Amino acid sequence: MKWLFSELIRRNVISTMIAYAGLTWLLLQVVAVVSSVMPVHSMVAPGVLLLLVCAFPVTAYISWHFDISFKGISRTPSLDKDDNPTLKKFGLWNWLGLLSIVVVSGFVGIQYFSVIKSEQVAAQQRLAAIKKADSIAVLPFIDQSPSKNQRYLALGLSEEITSLLGRSNNFKVSASRSSQILTEKGLAPIEIGRRLAVATVLTGTVKVTGERLKIRVELLDTENGHTLWTETFSRELKDIFAIESEIGRSVVNLLQDKYTETGDLTSFSATSSTDAYVMYLKGREEYRKQTTESLKAARKFFEQAVALDPEYAQGYVGLADTLVLLAEGDTRFGVLKTDIAAALAQQNIDKALVRQPDMAEAFAVKGYIAFMQDDFDNAITDYNKAIELNPSLAIAYMWKNLALEALQRFDESLTALRKARELDPLFQTNSYNLGVVLAGRGRFEEAKNIFTQLQTDFPKSTFPHEGLADIYFSTGDFVGAIREGQKAVKLSPDNQDLAFRMIGPLLQLGLTEVVREKASEPSWVGAYEYYFENILIFEKNYDTLFERMNFKVAANPDDYWVAFEAGWYNAMFGDKKKALRLLTEKLSLIEEIEMFGMPYCSPAIEIAWAQKELGADENYVRNLTTCKALMEEQLKASIIYSELYYLAARIFALEGKSVEALEALSEAINKGWREWWTQYDPLLESLRGMDEYQIQIKIIDDDLARQRQEAKRLFLR
Known part of the structure; x- marks a missing residue:
């Protein structure tokens, strides 16, 4: 090694290679400058670099044998055994050595050049694909x-x-x-x-x-x-x-293969206070947990954020969003009165929009505030604005679906819900709601697939079982509904809502003994009390039933729904005259919007029957006509509830169209109608003497009897 190093110095190899490296760097700088000011093929720079690198061993070999300087190129003398310089001819073996180095270096260079070229082609192909990514x-x-x-x-x-x-x-x-x-x-x-x-x-x-x-x-x-x-x-x-x-x-x-300039896509979360942003992010972290305690904590963080920066629009939106979720309501957390939550949220949204008038999230929350106040048209206007500003805002589509559903714009509602799930497929509410809506339109297989996927994604959630239970209940498979209900109860034994889901199919099958056994369980107490009148009906204990209802009516003189319930029980099992009075005398206590609850169009359809019996033809015709229009509208929207066809049977029976009524009843049964009280329905009284009607009632009774025995076995295991 000592000899080699001394020879490298003597033959000026090291100095030559240092000069070569400097020249290489200079040439690469020239290529870079030229490439920046004029179009140059993408392979020029790597090609020049590879050429210079591959020429390095060739230059080193030549500099070993020749002295290269500004004076020219001369043969470097070798040293004999006495260290005397001697000039030797550059012979055959020297040429073969040079040729070998050139061939090897050239081969390596060509191989690397091919690899770089292939990678650039692949990168260009990927870039072309990227431009199409949406x-x-x-x-x-x-x-x-x-x-x-x-x-x-x-x-x-x-x-x-x-x-x-x-x-x-x-x-x-x-x-x-x-x-x-x-x-x-x-x-x-x-x-x-x-x-x-x-x-x-x-x-x-x-x-x-x-x-x-x-x-x-x-x-x-x-x-x-x-x-x-x-x-x-x-x-x-x-x-x-x-x-x-x-x-x-x-x-x-x-x-998207386009150029977006600085300032064209700026963050609405920007604030002059880093501390305010930290508070906002901590609020978002609590908000994501979606519990009463976490939302209360989120509210405090958002309040701190806007206190630190009163101009922080995003902080006001987060605060407003949290306030609406803390309001009363089936899908909210019930901490604040609805009107108070809406007023506070609106104040914060107004502040946000003054500061950032193009914030999609602000319009989405603004729409939800309107929805809470039953202002569905304005809610949809705000949702549309939010979607215009941010077409990928999933929550705006989900909330828009609720407003459209309230306005009975069912096809549009389904479209919005599908879009919400497309953008946020792992949000349980989106999937659950879509499954429910599809089931309501008779697309049971699609709905089952959604609930099955939901079960795969969230094996500890009760939602999939609740959804499947609803499908089975809607199609008259009460045993299937009970099975799914039992699975849900195992996952959440203390969930009182599940008790309500279980008690429904049990009572449809008349299994009051099972319900009474469950009555001692804490989670069943509320459901047992709620359905106690139904239990009395199945046990034919009418004296106790009407005694309870008389007390309820007297104790709630300003509640139409109590009077309606008492009137309906009387219509089926008690005093018809009393039923007519209870159904019609306190109509001023009920809002118009509550009259036509679909798919039963209740209580309007029952009131129409009572009005017809009392000879109030004008009011009877108005209610019946409205129910008929709503029914036809939903059927045109491809909604296939069995309840809609049963509604059709009741409407036709009231109109005296027996053939059409029987056809509608048959269709309702084919689609899963299995309500035990069908044979007692006073609205179908005109059909009771017909053989076809009795055949349809027998179909219901026989199937309920079969399911009753099967359901009993579920509780005997």
Whole structure:
């Protein structure tokens, strides 16, 4: 090694190669400059680099044998055994050595050139595919901070980027909630993207050290798993909003093959106070938990956020959103009175829209406030505005579905609900509601598939079993409904709502003994009391039944529904004259909007019967006509409740159209109508003497008897 090193110095090989390296660097700089000012083929730069690298061993070999200087090229003398310089001819073996080095270097260079060229072609092909990508999911970012205490920031960042990307037109952005659920299930990013049916996924990591923030993002192609783009941002924590906007613009520019200028896609979450943003993100973390306690905590965080920055529009939206969820209502948490929650939420939304008039989330919450106040038309207007500003805002579609359903615009409602589930397929409410709606339209297989998938995604949830139980109940399979109810009860034994679901099919089958056995269980107390009158009917204890109802009516003189219930029991099993009086004398106590509850069109249809019996023809015709119009409207909207056909049978029977009434009754039974009280229904009294009517009643009775025996076995195991 000592001899070799001394020879390298003597033959000027080292100095020559240093000069060669300097020349190489200079040439590469020239290529870079030229490439930046004029069109140059993409392979020029790597080609020049490979040529210079492959020429390196050739140059080294030549410099060993020749002295290369500004004076020219001369043969380098060799040293004999006495270290005397001697010049030797560059002979055959020297030429063969040079040729070998040239061949090997050239072969290696060609191979690498081919690989680089292939990778560039593949990259260009991927880029072409990227330009056609129209969907993305932003996965929850991973907290890599030393203390692992920045999860709220990591999740909040992915949520904000999702919202930012959602504002880009013709671009589907999957909801953060679904991405988070699938991530928590341990699925890989590519699997998540395929499950959400998006072409790309954006992943990222967040590291906070003091006031320094380091974010690394990676965009993946879900079809082949290739990395399409990656970038690292290292800034001050206060620059997080600029990073969000930069990431959003980069993704949109790349995937939609367009140029979005700085300022065109800015984050609405921006605030001049970093502390306010931290409070907001902590509020979002509590909001995601969706419990009474967490929403109360979220409210406090959002209030702190807007206190720290009174101009913080996003903070006002978060506060308003939390307030509406804390209101009373079946799907809310019941902490605040509805009118108070709506007023407080509206105040905060007004503040948000003054500061950010184009914030989609603000219009969505504004629409929900209107929905809470039964202002459905204005609610839909606000939802449409939210969707216009952010076409990927899943919650706006879900809430819009509720308003459309209330206005009985059923086809539009289904379209909105489908879109909500497409954007947020792992949101249980979306899937559950879609399954319920599809079942209501008679698309039972589609509904079953949704509930089955829901069960796979959430094996500990009662929702899938509740949905399947409803399908079985709607199709007259009360045993199936009981089975699913039992599965749900095992998952949530203390859930009182499940007791209500169980008691319904049990009473349809007349299994009052089972219900009475369950009455001692705490979760069944409310349901048992609610259905106690039905139990008395099945046990034919009419004296106790009417004694209880008389007391209820006297104790609630201003409650029409108590009078209606008492009137209806009298109509079937008691005093008909009393029934007519109870059904009609306190109509002023009921709102018009409550008169025509579909699919039964109740209590209007029962009131119409009473009015006809009393000779109040004008009122009878008005109520009957309205019920008929609503029924036809729902049937045209492809709603296939068995109850609708039973409603048709009642309407035709009241109109004296016996043939049509019997056909409608038969169709209702074919679609699962199995109500035990059908044979007692006073609205079908005109059909009772007909053989066809008795045949239909026997079909119901026989099937109920069969199911009753099967259901008993379920409770004897």
